[in-house]
Structure formats: structure tokens, C-alpha cells
Amino acid sequence: MIKYIFKRFYHMILVLFIVSIIVFFVMSFTGDPVLMLVPLDATQAQIDAARIELGLDQPLLVQYGIFLKNLLRGDLGNSYAFKQSAIKLIIERMPATFELVVFSIIISIFLAIPLGVYAGAYPKKRSSKTIMLASLLGISLPNFWVGMMLIFIFAVQLQVMPSFGRGDIIEIVGLRLSILTKDGLKHLILPAVMLSIQSMAVLLRLTRAGMMEVMKQDFIKFARAKGALTRTILFKHALKNVLIPVITVFGIQIGKIIAFATVTETIFAWPGMGKLLIDSINRSDRPVIVAYLLVVSFIFVCLNFFVDLMYTFIDPRIDLR
């Protein structure tokens, strides 16, 4: 087990290293950031001075060497636009994104599991079929379009929901959260709904498929024959057996939600790290893009690591190799 963990850990570092190389070198071939920073009427001398100040006059390999050395110290360079540590900028925005992601996950779990259990338990019912079709529609919806429509209907036409931003924020143990204020919660709902639709549909289908398998099994038939309450059968016996694969697959789903948060944050002007990424792409703010990708890669790699561990932990049949 320990050996396996070490192996996975080594693998993690390797992946991050490869990502850092790809990201850094590829970014170096994109537009010249210096010309973005100097005024329109700057002379060549000013442009050169700016280039030296940003360290962009060094050869690429030297730039990567400096970058890697700093990376090990947790310093991914300063944002061209903000003149601040890029990694700090990302970390600063992280709570907003995580709040959104977590809230979306909660919404999808609270809706998808009961609906999935229902649809799996009574697959022949018309309502189940409707639920399944709706979930298919959920997967087919263009995410960004849903967000636009939500704003258009609830914020612009009905004016019952705020259209952008996070609302009131309170700070709790250094984390700035909006979920705990009434205003903040209200701001959170539309983006979270938009973000949760896809994962809700996926989760629902997964739960249903698992339920259908389990319901065929003997112990359920046995419990039924014994005359146990339907609710007890569904939630105590069946769901328990379904939940394990669902949770592990959901780990991967979190990664997708984080990725799609970039779109949601852009539409709702949600000040998270996804919006920072899109803004930085538009600004050619290379250090921030690099930092975002490395931070997100780190999150994903950790996530996969834990999902793998969990999987092996839960199901001892899995070969550790």
C-alpha cells in the first residue's frame, strides 16, 4: 500500500513537471506581452527597457530555468497586468470558485440522487422516463446559453435575481464567503444552477444505472418479500450499494465542474479563478495563465490521486500493481 502511494505520488510530480514544460514553452510562442504594456506612442528604447524589466530579453531556456527555480519556491512569477505574484492572485480567487463549485455539487447531489434512485427503482414508469429524457436534455444543453437565459429571464425580465457578482461577503477564518449572507446566497443561486445542470444529469444517470443493477439482486428481492418499507429498501439497502461507484466517479466530475466554472464565471462576472483565466487570456497575461494551469493541474492530479486511493480502499479487488 505504502509503495503504491509512493508510486502514485511520483507519478503526480512527473505529470506536473510535464505540464509545466508544455505550458511554459507553448506560452512563449504567443503574442509579445511587452507591446501590451507600453503606451501606443512608446519608442523602441522604451519597449526594450520594458522587455528587460520583465526578464523577457533572456533566452527561452534561461527563462524556463528561472521559472522552474521559482516554481519550487511556490513563486510562479508576477502578473504583467497586476504586478503581483500570479499564484497569489489565483489563490485569492480560489474561495469564490470553490464556493461556486461546492454549492453546485450540493445542488446536483440533492436533486440527482433522489431522482436517480426513483428512476432506477421504477424504470418502467412514465415519470422515470421523463426524468431520463430530461437528464439527456441536460447533457445536451449548451452551458453558456443556459446561463444567458437564466440572467435574461430572472435578472433582466423578472428582476428577481441579481445579474452578476458575488454580493455581500463575510470573512470566516480567512476565507471570504458569500454563501453565508442572504445577499450572497442570492447571487450564488443562478450561477450554481447553471453549473450544476451537467453534473446533475451525469450523476442522475449513474445513480439510476446503479440502482437498476442493484434492484435485480437477491437481497433486495428478499427484503421486499420480508415486507420492508419501500423507502427503507431504496435508501437503506439499495442506495448504499450504489453510492460507492457514484462517489468515485463524481470525483472526476468535480474536475469538469471546475473547468466549466470558467464559462459560468465569465457570464456571471463571478470573481473566481476561472474568470481570471479568461481575462488573462484576453490580456496575454502569461504568468497568470501558467499559474492557473499549474494550480488547476495540481488540483486535478490530487483529485485523481484521492479517487484512486478511495477506489482501492473501498473495493479491495482492485489490483494495486
Added chain:
Amino acid sequence: MRSKYLLVFSLVSLLILSTGLICKAAQEEIVIGLGSDALYLDPHQQNETTTNMLVSHIFESLVEATADLEIVPALAERWIRYSDTDWIFHLRKGVKFHNGNDLTAEDVKFSIERVRTTIIANMVAPIAQVNIIDDYTIEIITAEPYAVLLRDLRGIKIVDKDYVSAVGDEYFNLNPIGTGPYKLQEWIKADHITFVANQDYWGKIPEFKQATFKPITNVATRTAALLSGDVDFIVNVPVRDTIRIERSPNLELIRKPSLRLIYLHVDGWRDRSPTIDLPVNPLQDLRVRQAIYYGINIDAIVKSVMNGHAYPAEQYVQSTHLGYLDGIERYPYNPEKARELLKEAGYPDGFTVTLDSPNDRYVNDALVAQAIASQLAKIGIKIELNLMPKSLFFDYVRPGDKSSLVMSGWSATSGGAGRMYEVFLITRDKYEGYGGSNRGHYSNSEFDRMVLKASSTASIEERDEYLQEATKIALNDLALIPLYYQEDLLAKKDFIDYTPRVDNYILAHEMRRNK
């Protein structure tokens, strides 16, 4: 039966999630929706409009400008110009930084020297020497006679030497201390920046005790936020939203002609043009440039793309500016004449050419470029559009080697056509520091002579004369094809009284409460 509960449970949890209450803002506070956030709050970083505007709440300069850009005393109470190069500034006494430190000549010298070490060092380049005479008197000597020193000083915010030296640049960037009418209360990047009134301010204490600026990048969301009451004031109202705002009972739209000219650079002074697959460059022929001018229906663009919120331009600066010529008129839209001119020039079937344009820099820029392409198609000039975000655009067009037609904008904030001509139209690579963005490779030695003469004279009247002469030459050559001036659109709630500024800064301390 039980199954029904599951459905109900699901629906109830959705309902619980979607409840909420509406909060109301107090009158002491004002919330302003901007197009972007500040990048930093250290006033000596790069030169970025929104950032400059926001730091102007916290920091002040020796001189400031009124809404009409008239220079007025600020931290300097008065000044005397002893010679062409020698200026003495007398500082206002009793001015305190937000941390209680007194403003002295040391701070002014420190601030100017600090700018020298940054990316905007060119702003202080003309200043040769800064001498402290006493605590409240400072002497600035320029290397050469420099008439617009005061205008430049406006851009140099004064910081507290002791504070900056003590806390370091990075901390200062996030915790700025200045002398301005507002203090920073909180800055959550990309969400809001909140200022509170500085009760010890030397001037008039702002009427609104708290001012919050929110970056709302999406133009349409900004309007929605104003309509729903989330914000009290917005900038850059989308042109399609103006009617809705005008119809809303508690809202008011402010329209103001902008200084920003949108125009076309034409690559008409090289034998070959990079995007035209012909042995000769058709744009070299004045008749072809005229045909393009005749072929653009600017009124239709103003009406349909800008929803009426723009003004057709007939030359390069407005009547308030040096270099403006009386009696110039736009070529009227005349596709027949355009086709005729093309035929005369030897291009009866037109030709294909690429138009470079940004798509996120000016109001509806991509739409205007598309409209131009569609209009020119009707006279036979086939336009390939090359639309880029501004992050790539300026990089792409700067050397001028890849472009034949470029749509771009220029805001003549310095009060004359001079700077624009120096940057865009003086012959490339001929005079140090001039013509660096001459994307059309325009070259006319008489024009160059006029502009250089205008730059070196101290007399406003002479300068105007030379620049007018230059305008005449450039218009005859069609060095640039003028399109239109933008209109600045602001919207606010009725309770705010605000006079828009020529430089487009939105300053909370200039807002009053309507009685």
C-alpha cells in the same frame, strides 16, 4: 405512494435554494458599475485608464484638471515659471496623508524619482532635476523648454515617502496611502473596490461617504445591474440600451461626444501591400483611397451599428483642438462615384484586401469592421476581415509590415492633432521618436516639416497654424480615412448630480446629491 415523496422532496429542495430577499442601499453610499477593474493601486505602475481613474480617488498630483481639462492647483498651491526650463512649485500647507503624515517637498521629489524606475519612466523623462528648496517649495528643471510640463505632472501622483519606503512596493500596491478625498476601505479583485470619504481632506469632503466601484465586464449585464438597482451609475452604456434607460422613470442617460476618432489606416505609400495579391499596390492611387472613402456609408453605420450614438468625422480632430480646419466636409456616400473612381484607376473589378481591426477595444468595433466590409463589397473591393482581441491587435499592427487596411482609434486628449500626427503620420524611421505607429507608411516631407515645426514651437497660435497646414496636406492625401467620433454614454440614477469629464474619468468626489 412513497415515490411521490421523492419527487416532492426534490422540488422542495429546489425551492429552498431559490428564495432570497432584496436589500436596499443607503443614500450615503454610491455604487458605480465600471467596465473593468483596477489592475493595481500603486499609482506608479503602468499607464492604464481605469486604474488611473481609480487611484485618482486616493492620490493627488501637484496639479489636477477640471472636467474641461483645465489645469488647476492641487497639492501645489501655486507655481512660477522662472525661465523656459525652470519651474518653482509652492506646496499646499497642512495637507496630510491618510496615515497622518504631512505632505512635504521630500515626498514630491521621492515620487518623481520613483516613477523613473518604472515602466512609465517616459512620463518624467523631460524632467532633468528636482531640487528641494524648503519643506514646501520645490524646483523642477526640464532638460529642454517643455511647454506641457503641467499636463505631465498631472499624471504623477504623490506618495508618502516614509510609508512607501517602510512597507515596500508589494504591500503598498494593495494598501495604498495618499492624500486624496477618499481612502481605500476594501479591494476584492474583480468584485469591488470600496472607498470611504477622507474626513481630514484639505478640500471639499465628498458628499457620498462611501463609494464602491464594481467591474462588470459584460456590457449588457451592466445595464441589467442598473435597471435592477444593484448599482447607481454605469459607464459605457451599450448603444442598444439607451432607449430603455431613457424610458425608465428614475434613470438618466448622459450623452457626451467623445474625443475618440475611429479611422482607417491605408497602406498607400509602398509599392506592394502585404495583403493585396497584385504586382502594384492599388492603394497608392489616390483615386482608390477616395473610392474607399466614397464607398463607406457612415450614416448607415452610425444609425444601425451605433444606434445613433456616434458622430461622422470629416477630419482628424474636433473643432476644440489645435489643427482643426474650418469648412471641411465628409465625402458623401456615393457608391457609383466610388466604382467610377476604381474604374478610372484601372480596377473596374476591384481587388481583395485584408482589414485588420480589434474586436474588444472600441464600441462595437467588430460590427463596424464587418459593416465596412459589406459596404466596400458593394463597390467591388472584397474585404477579408482579420479581427483580433486588443491583446493581439496592437502587437500585430505596430510594425505595419503585415497590414494594408487597419481600423483603429485615437483619443486626442492633449488638446491638439500634434501627438496623433507625430505617432501615426510622420515618415517612419526618419526622425527619432516619430512615426512609430505609422501603419500606413504615409510619407510626405511637407507634412513632416509642418508637424515638426508645430512640435518645436512654444506659441499656441503658431502651433495651430502649422497643424492646420498639416491637416490640409493629410486630408488631400487621404493619409487616414476618418470614420466617426464615438459618443460616451453614461447612465445614473436621478439622485446623483454629475457633470461628465472630457477625459472620461468617473470621480466619486465630483458627484453630488440632487436636492
Added chain:
Amino acid sequence: MTKLKIGVLSASVNAENKWSQFLQSEFYFNYKRNIAAIAGTILIILFLLMATVGPLLVPQNPYNLQEISILDAYKPPAWAEDGELRYLLGTDSQGRDILSSIVYGTRVSLFIGITGMLFSCIIGTVLGLVAGFFGGKIDSLIMRIADIQLSFPATLIALFIMSISGRGIVNLLIALTLVGWVIYARTVRGATLAEKKKEYIEAVKVIGLPNYKILFKHILPNVFTSTIVIATIQVGSFVLTEATLSFLGVGVPVTRPSLGLLVKNGYDVLFSGLWWASTFPGLFIMLLVFGINMLGDFMRDELNPRLK
């Protein structure tokens, strides 16, 4: 012997026979009773028709600058006040007919979705076959790359690729192929491994058939069903990915708008009340992907229960 038998079999099955076989199959029996699958098929056929012959039927070619006039900009749909019958679903900022733009945009979206799928499918299948058949270093290299890539969401990888390579149809296809091949490679590799162990492969190996012939003639047809299910669903997901990228401004060029870019173009004026320019293209994306998913879902259930 075996070789001969297979050869004879495949030659004797002519198209007509196959069709009648298909009509009697369980697959077709279930299909007839599955409303969603039929609806999906109809939607797909409609969209394919729209993309192929649609341009002949619509009133305007939105790419032809001669035909459009900016003076017709932002006309509402025909049934609304100020609407005109020739602009059934209204017009956009340049006076382009929305319905015509949707027809042309569907073409772009479907072209990208299908071509991207084909590239991914070919590259992924070949790599999967190679990895599964030869095993060893090649296998672990390919699968290691696949593993690493699978730990990142496809949309994010594509977004990153597009943000550095710039918008453009070729770049999009490259980005989609780079994120799309993995799933084929994995599935095909698994199927190949399973197939490789079977007797008949051992047999053809013994008679000295070259590797490539074994791969393409004997193994490939057996992994075909799982591939076709993935391919169907992937077209839908690529259409969505392309739309998302175009919405973020890193997708197709503005001169050839896909459905996603049409939504983005309309987004700028949606909150100003000009709702038609973005609502209709979005609806069409949804219908297209929904149709593909309805059919794909059915096919997955029928052909490949393992993938559920």
C-alpha cells in the same frame, strides 16, 4: 482454413441480405419501439438536410456581403411588431437573416463536429489497435499519455490549445482531435486485448498473415460497434465544445460563424431586449445535440451495455 471461411462469409453477404437481416434484428425491433431514438434520428436527418440542402432554401446567403444590408439590422422575428416575413426569425447586427445564419452555422458546427470526430476516431483507433496488439513499450507510452490527458477535462485542454493557437477552423480540429482520440484508444485497446486472446486470431497468426492485415481485417471489424457508439455521442459533445470555445472567443473565425458564435454575437444585445439573435441559435444547438444524444443513448444501451 479459417481464412478461407471468413473470406467466403464476407463475400457472400450482399447488401440486400444485410438489410433484411437488420430489419429482423433485435436492434431494429427495439429501435421501432423507442420513441426517443426515432425522434433523435429524425432530428439528425433534419439537421443533416439543413446543412446540405438548407442553403438552397433559405432567403439569404449570410456570407455574401453583397446580399446583406446593415440598414436591416436587428429586425425582430416575423410575428413580432416591426417584424418582416422575409426575416422569419429576425436579423442580427449586420442585417443578416437569423434563420439563414442558423442554416449556414449548422453547416459549420456539424462540419467541425463530424470532421473532428473522424480525425479523433481514426487516430485513436489506430493507436488503440497498435497499443493493444503489440503491447510492451508502445502500449505503456500511449496509455501513459492517455492517462495524463484524461486527468484533465477536455474542454480545458481545448481552451488552452485554442487560446494559444488562435481562432480558426483548422486549429479547432487540431484541438478537438488532441482531446478526442483518447477515448477511442482506450476502448479499442481493451477490445483488442480481449480479441487478441481468441482462437481465430491465434490461427491467422499461425498461418503467417502480416500484422497489419490481422489488425485491420480481423480485429478492427470486431471493435467497430463500440467505436460507432462513441463516435455518435462524440459528434454531439464536439458540437457543444466548439460552441463553448466560440462563445469564449477562441473558436471559429467571425466570418464563418458556427451556431455557438451566433449565440455569442447575439449575447451582446440579449439583455437589451434583442433576444432573438441569441435565443434561436442556442435552441438549435440544443436540438441538434439532443437529437444526437437520444440516438446515441439508445445505441449505447443496445450495442454496448458495458459502456453504460
